[in-house]
Amino acid sequence: MGSSRTPLKSLDLSFLRAALQAMAEGITLADSSGRIIYSNPAADLILGRPPSDGDPDSWAEYYGVFQPGTNDSFPTAGYPLVRALAGEETSGVEMLIRNPAVPEGTLISVAGRPIRDENGVIEGAAVVFRDITTLRNAQAELQEALFELQDLQSQKSELTAFLVHDMKGPLTTILANAELARFADLTAMERDLGTEEILGVGRTLHRMVLDLLDIRTGEDGRLEPHRELIHLGALMRSVTSGGSLLGYEVSIETTGPLQIMADPDLVRRVLGNLVDNCVKYGPAGGRIWLDSHVDKDGSALISVRDEGPGVPSDLREVIFEKYSRLERGTGRRRAGSRGLGLRFCRIAVEAHNGRIWVEDNVPSGACFRVELPGKPLSSESEPPP
Numbered sequence: 584m585g586s587s588r589t590p591l592k593s594l595d596l597s598f599l600r601a602a603l604q605a606m607a608e609g610i611t612l613a614d615s616s617g618r619i620i621y622s623n624p625a626a627d628l629i630l631g632r633p634p635s636d637g638d639p640d641s642w643a644e645y646y647g648v649f650q651p652g653t654n655d656s657f658p659t660a661g662y663p664l665v666r667a668l669a670g671e672e673t674s675g676v677e678m679l680i681r682n683p684a685v686p687e688g689t690l691i692s693v694a695g696r697p698i699r700d701e702n703g704v705i706e707g708a709a710v711v712f713r714d715i716t717t718l719r720n721a722q723a724e725l726q727e728a729l730f731e732l733q734d735l736q737s738q739k740s741e742l743t744a745f746l747v748h749d750m751k752g753p754l755t756t757i758l759a760n761a762e763l764a765r766f767a768d769l770t771a772m773e774r775d776l777g778t779e780e781i782l783g784v785g786r787t788l789h790r791m792v793l794d795l796l797d798i799r800t801g802e803d804g805r806l807e808p809h810r811e812l813i814h815l816g817a818l819m820r821s822v823t824s825g826g827s828l829l830g831y832e833v834s835i836e837t838t839g840p841l842q843i844m845a846d847p848d849l850v851r852r853v854l855g856n857l858v859d860n861c862v863k864y865g866p867a868g869g870r871i872w873l874d875s876h877v878d879k880d881g882s883a884l885i886s887v888r889d890e891g892p893g894v895p896s897d898l899r900e901v902i903f904e905k906y907s908r909l910e911r912g913t914g915r916r917r918a919g920s921r922g923l924g925l926r927f928c929r930i931a932v933e934a935h936n937g938r939i940w941v942e943d944n945v946p947s948g949a950c951f952r953v954e955l956p957g958k959p960l961s962s963e964s965e966p967p968p
Contacts, residue, residue, distance in 0.1 A: 609712045613664055615705060629691060629714050631684025639665050647682035651690060663695030667708035672696050690716045753784035790852055794927035801930030808846035808934050815875045815883065816841050822854045823873065832870045839877040845955055849931040854887065856924040857951045861889035885953040888944040899941050903929045
């Protein structure tokens with residue numbers, strides 16, 4: 584079969600016009616002076632204006648043509664149509680159109696070509712452009728999602744390194760005491776002290792694992808406290824009875840009703856993390872205070888204070904973020920720390936609809952305060968035996 588294509592020269596002008604009118608891309612034609620002689624419907628829709636009667640110097644104001652990402656007008660000499668009239672071919676030139684018809688702005692990608700006669704003389708220029716606003720927005724969202732994914736991956740790698748680092752010390756203590764008990768000729772007291780130390784660091788490791796799991800559960804909104812009657816005085820004494828506080832002067836004071844309804848495991852671990860924080864940042868053998876007060880309305884205020892350098896006021900929210908732990912007194916992040924303990928504290932306290940914050944201890948140190956809503960079941964209660 585022979586070709587049935589119609590030669591371009593014999594195509595009716597009405598057919599060519601209909602084809603241009605139907606295109607989704609904007610098409611604009613100009614004569615050699617830069618005056619627009621044709622603009623298809625897509626061009627008028629994208630630009631939000633009918634064709635301009637003015638010269639290129641007036642287009643910035645008429646169409647509202649800006650450099651992308653700025654409020655600066657697009658330079659006339661940079662228009663693809665003007666460059667095409669000078670004999671230059673362009674493509675992928677991005678311009679921002681913003682006027683009353685498109686107040687949010689439309690980002691367009693423009694290509695321009697000179698139109699020459701049979702002798703190569705430039706008789707005019709043509710530009711083709713399309714709206715790429717949706718495309719660029721999607722690309723920006725994908726880029727942001729990629730950055731978030733990379734950040735999460737980095738945090739995951741850091742978390743693994745931090746956990747290994749933090750577990751190394753307790754595991755070394757456990758192994759050393761076990762080897763000593765196995766081969767050394769120890770007195771009963773020495774053996775008991777070693778066993779107590781093993782139990783203490785074992786509890787620390789156990790709490791680290793539980794904190795990590797509860798942080799994940801809490802951030803998903805699935806951490807549900809199992810409330811029961813707890814005695815704050817007895818709970819605080821149980822937190823401070825471990826061997827890790829040997830040599831420290833610990834003061835415990837309670838006022839008001841002593842019993843509230845709360846999750847004993849979560850509250851115990853919150854206080855354990857805060858006490859550990861005092862040991863890490865306070866002076867060796869220093870003083871640690873634990874105070875609690877329960878109002879008649881059932882809200883409990885618990886304070887844990889130390890004699891360390893305190894926390895700078897501009898960093899008192901940062902320390903409750905995941906993976907963040909600061910060198911107190913310097914405001915610098917400390918390398919090799921998981922920074923999960925205080926993050927867990929906030930999640931556990933907020934799961935009780937409570938709040939936790941840090942302020943200055945007078946005359947020095949940090950004072951962590953925990954406010955828990957609860958319902959006291961007795962006005963006064965003696966500690967259980």
